[in-house]
Amino acid sequence: MFAKILHFAEQPDFDLLVFRGIGARAFGFPVFPFFHYESKQPVPRYNPQEIEPRWQKFWDDQHTFKTPEKITGEKLYALDMFPYPSGDGLHVGHPEGYTATDIVARHARMNGKSVLHPMGFDAFGLPAEEYAIKTNTPPRVSTEKNIENFVRQLKMLGFSYDWQRQISTTDIDYVRWTQWIFTVLFDTWYDHSQKTGRPISELPIPDDVTAAGPEEVRKYQDDFRLAYQTEALVNWCPKLRTVLANEEVVDGKSEVGGHPVVRKPLRQWMLRITAYADRLEQDLADVDWSDGIKKLQRDWIGRSTGAEVDFYIGADDEIDSWKSIRSQKGFPRKPGDDVLRVYTTRPDTLFGATYMVIAPEHAAVDKITTADQKDAVKTYVAAAAAKSDRDRQDDKTKKTGVFTGAYATNPVNGKPVPIWIADYVLATYGTGAIMAVPAHDVRDFEFAKTFGIDIVPVVSPPEGTDIDMDQLAAGEVCFAGQGTAINSGEYNGQSTAEFKASISAALTKDGVGNEAVNYKLRDWLFSRQRFWGEPFPILHELDQKKYAAGEVEFTGAVRAVDATNLPVNLPEIEDYTAKPDGDGGEYQPPLDLADREWLYPVIDGVTYKRETNTMPQWAGSCWYYLRFIDPKNDSVFIDPELEKQWMPVDLYIGGAEHAVLHLLYARFWHKVLFDRGHLQSKEPFQKLVNQGMILGDVEFTGYQDSSGAWVSSKDVTRDEERKPINKAGEALNLIKVDAADVEKSGESFVLKSDASIRIDSRAHKMSKSRGNVVNPDVIVKDFGADSLRLYEMFMGPLEQAKPWSMKGVSGVKNFLDRVWRLLVDDQNEEALALNAAVGDFEPTEDQTRVLHQTIKAVSKDIEKLSFNTAIARMMEFVNFFTKQKQRPQSVMEPFVLLLSPFAPHIAEELWRLLGHQESLAYAPWPRFDEALTVESTIEIPVQVLGKIKSRINVAPGTPKDELEKLALEDEKIAELLAGKTIVKTIVVPDRLVNFVAK
RNA sequence: GCUCAGGUACGCAAACAGGUAAAGCGACUUGUUUUAGAAACAAGUGUUUGCGGGUUCGACUCCCGCUCUGAGUACCA
Structure with missing residues (x-):
């Protein structure tokens, strides 16, 4: 490669500076010479740099890809995961998925379908804000500049988007409806009995709450809303000055920037996604996604079933009265102060519960700790709080803990069990407390071994397990599987499944336990202390007297901004670099920098303070696919009639990095909107494909x-x-x-x-630091957009990760050159003219067959999203016809149509050359005739004992007995079989003949 | 540790409801033509499907075990 470059550089008429600039210096990889065509040279050679912008302008001017007003016939909604418009511009990974959906969309249009194929931008987020803090540029300004660049790059690749529908999550008009949807979440509670979200006004209020007054009713309602506030222990990143979701913290560091993250309590907005966990899991059955992604989502939701059990920790002399109250009143919704409630998936091991563990953050820690253990507990709890998740993880194998000095009573046998504190129990899962069964849980086993706690086996392993019963009895090994109950009183002899059922019933009857379901999925921490996000449409009521006196104090009452007053725009901020500090020196979100008029609105004489947190970046991407259907509507977020027509999305393609969170969040919002009657589709994305990463x-x-x-x-x-x-x-x-x-x-x-x-x-x-990033701009400049599209589709299967190769790009460019010469007279320097070999010929039998085979293969491959093989088939077609002296126009035309979804610019150009004035975007997709794809003779192998010994030529469809006869007549076979007896003959028509002979 | 995906020529890959292994692209070799260099055109090279076993007339394809690579995940009671 270097030899070439040097050679080139020696040329006096070659523009060395341009070459250096684009090539070696700026982008660090060699440039192929053939892109430096003189554009003065009019046409004979394939010149994408001239053709492509011309057709892009044509499509733009003609609104070629405008979405039809009304759907006629079948519809196709092909959607890409919209990008975050970063300052770096498009990455070669983007066009991979985008080209795939574009091929499908173009193919569908040619098949007469009504197509919706939109593009937009997910433009809120940290980088723009970081940039603002660094340069004091308003994020909106830099964001718009980046979007402009993205649009330029996307248009440069010839995607058939309906640009009239372009949206950005940062558009004021879009933010309005994102906020509106939040108010719907705020106004909704989940009715578990009817399994649906309902208006908060329909929430039944218990009499004692009603009696306690409107303030209590309000608090009761707030407890049930899908959007609620809580004082949550959050992942706080001091460097980014924000709270991060668990998913945004990787190894104790922020996913963005890799800054350290600590835990800190802060008032936060949460979304009750856990209420929808079951439906999110079950409805996966209705969508056409790969099993892998479904499993990923299921594991993330992490549903488990078991029981909640209360262990008595009250005064010893009151235990009997507690028992009798419980057996009368049943299991209460909230545990009282006299019990520790645990969650377990193995209630059948209750007899083996020799101790309990509560999380260091558990509310009962202070209450139960005895005086002489106080210091030790205090030290341990403080140490646990200081530990990052990373540290806790590193010590995973080493169990730590401290005894509280307190005991609880095991409800099944009345035995006292010591209560410990350990950080292997998570405050955020289940009840934050566990019953520990060291004989049958590895973690409990390790803990018990470390601290010398009793180990009592209560499950005998089934036969065939290599667990030594003596060792188990001696507490030397742990068995976590299912088996038969032992040491469990009246339950002895029951299988694990039987035991679970019978003990659950008994616990329920005594009012000390209840069946329960838990999820790994947690409620969604929805607020960020950032500027560049959607403001919450929420107002906090202020104590009016104190406000008049110049003090800000909240009453605790919260209301949503009326729909008519949406959107709540972001305030103008003068200095993005400032750090607002609250009165107590506490950190305040940037929106607290806003002027008083924005911050303290007055409604009906009451002064409120606006919520100054903003929504996370996920918010905007939760519903953009709906807005594309009706992007300009200013009376509703989507016209129900249009929603009914276009939803669901028929094909959704994007990176696997969004396989869990984005899809889960979007599905959650969709279901809430469905429950509240705003949507008619249950699931948003019918078919989902994750493209592989380009390395x-x-x-x-x-x-x-x-x-x-x-x-x-x-x-x-x-x-x-x-x-x-x-x-x-x-x-x-x-x-x-x-x-x-x-x-x-x-x-x-x-x-x-x-x-x-x-x-x-x-x-x-690909990463900047490694310096192996490929810039699409450069590829388009060097090879053309059609080559880039074709190459990215030709690299390998869509869903697979694949390495980039510059040689591969030149390979497909070479193919397009050959296509060009197939049809264009490259000797004619004067004008673009058809190659003399192309004409109004009657196709030969071979030519017809190759054409129909190609149509068949390409059509099928597009449906399977197997684009690499479709391209290979077109290459075979070109290889064949390049050798043909006579190339019938009636064969060339359908071929150009086949090529067009992949390489639309060159196809349009050739289509025009073939005499068509209209764009081929809506030309009917070529049809094939099965009968014409069949070869006149085929060669089939003849085997003896499964080894190929000869081949015979026969007509396709030759019947079995005929095949056998022909095979036997074959000289070589006859020779081999001479003197042997044929035990068995296998004949597969059109495939093979096999003789089993001895 | 667990889960998932994958291992076919020098590289990327195709075929797999079991039936001629390597379609296609690159790489490489030779030739033709044109040439300042490149290009173009033509002909050709390569191996038996990660390893071991099983089922079968027949295994890249199905089953069992092993191994390697990549991705995700991490005490969820």
Whole structure:
């Protein structure tokens, strides 16, 4: 490659500066010479730089891809996961999914379907705000600039979006409806008995609450809303000055920027997604997603069933009265002060519960701790609070804990069990307390071993398990599986399943337990202390007297902004770099910098303070697919009639990184809106496909020690910071090795100069720091948009991760060049003219067959989203017809149509050359005739004992007995079978003949 | 540790309700033509499907075990 470049650079008429600028310096990879066509040269050579912008302008001017007003016939809603418009512009990963949906959309239009294919931008979020803080530029300004750049790049790739429908989550008009949906969530409670979300006004209020007055009623209602506030222990990132969702914290550090995260209590808005957990899980059955993604979502929801059980911790002499009250009144909704409530999936092991553990953050910690344990507990709890999630994780195998000094009573046998505090119990799951059964739970087992607590086996393993019964009885091993009950009084002998059922019934009868369901899924922490997000449409009532006196104090009452007063715009901020501080030196969100007029609105004479948290970036992406259907409506968020017509999304393509959160959140909102009668579709995304990641070009990496000697990669390990070290523990240097200096040896690569040195070969994720990022702008400039589209589809299966290869791009460019020459007279320098070989010929039988085979294969492959094979079939077509002296126009035309969804610009250009004045965007998709795809003769193998010995030529569809006869007549076969007896003959028509002979 | 995906030529890949292994692209070799260089055109090279076993007339495809790679996840009681 370098030789070429130098050669080129020596040319006096070659623009060296341009070359250097685009190539080696700016982007760090070689540039292929053929993009430097002189554009003065009019037409004969394929020149995407001239063709592509021309057709893009044509489509734009003609509104070619405008969504039809009314659906006629079938509809297709093809949707891409809209991008965050970062300042870096489009990444080559974006066009992969976008090209796939574009092919499907274009193909559907040609099949007469009504197509909705929109694009928009998910434009709230941290980077714009970080940029604002750094440069004091309003985020809206930089965001709009970035969107403009994204639109330019997307148009440059020739996607058939209906640009009239472009939206951004930051549009004031869009924010209005995002806020409106929040008010719906705020106004909704989940009725578990009817399994639906209902207006808060329909929430039944218990009499004692009503009697306590309107204030109590309000609090009761607030407890049930899908959007509610809580004082939550949050992941606080001091550097980013915001709270992060659990999902945004990776290894105790912020996902964005990698800053340390600590835990801190703060008032937060939460969304009660857990109320919908069951429906989110069950309705997965109705959608057409891969099993992998469904499983991912199911695991994330993490439904488990078991029982809640109360352990008595009150005064010993009152236990009998407690028991009798419980057996009369039953299991209360909220546990009282006299019990510790636990959640367990194994109520059948209750007899083996030899101690209890509560989380360090559990509310009962202070209450139950005895005087002599106070100091130890205090120390432990403080240490646990200071520990990051990362630290807790690292110590996972080492169990820590402290005894509270208190005991509870085991409800099944009345035995006292000690109560411990340990951080292996999570405050946020179940009830934050567990009954510990060390004989049958690995974690409890480790803990009990560490602290010398009794281990009582109560489940005998079934036969066939390699658990030693003696060891189990001695408390030396732990068995977590199912089996038969022992040491469990009257329950002895029951199987785990029977026991679960019978004990649950007994606990319920005594009022000390209840069946319960739990989820790993937690409620969604929905507020951020940031500027660049949707403001909450929420007003906090102020104490009016104190406000008049200049003090700000909340009454606790909260109301939503009336729909007529939406949107709540973000206030103008003068200094984005300022850090607002509250009265007590507490950190305040940036919106507290707003002027008083914005901050303290007066409604009906009452002064409120606006909520100054903002929504997370997920909010806008939760419903954008609905707005695309009706983007300009200013009376509702979507016209129900249009929603009915277009929903659900028929094909949704995007990165696997959104397989869990975005999809779960969007489905949740969708279901709430459905329950409240605003939507008619139950699920938003019918078919979902995750594209694989595009990795950088394959790199070879070797290792050298400090003396510069090579170290084979099999002798390299990683230290704690994942830096490479050799066996002696010395740090090693990573050395990039040129592909020319390595060769394959067995399964791995070795240095050519020293075959004992193994070299790592791997394609890495594209990243700025690695310097292997490929910029789509450059590819379009060098090869054209059609080549980029075609290459990204040709690399391999859509869902698979694949490495980028510049040589591959030139391969598909070469294909398009061949397509061009197939139809264009490249000798004619004067004007664009048809190749002389193309004409009004009658196609030969072979030509017809190749055409129909190609139509068939390409059509099927598009339906299967198997674009790489579709392209391969078109390459075969071109290889065949390049050799044909006569290329019938009636064959060339359908081929151009087949190519058009993949490479629309060149196809439009050739379509026009073939004499059509209209765009081919709505030309009917070519049909094939099955009969014409059949070969006149086929060659089939003849096997003896499963080994191929000969081949015979027959007409397709030759019947079995005929085939057998022909095979037997074959000379070689006859020779081989001579003197042997045929035991069995297998004949598969059109496939093979196999003789089993002895 | 667990879950999932995957291992086919030098690289990317195709075929898999079991039936001619390598379609297609790149790489490589040779030739033709044109050439300042590239390009174009033509012909050709390569291996038996990660390893071991099983089922079968027949296994890349199904089953069992192992191994390697990648992704996700992490005490969820």
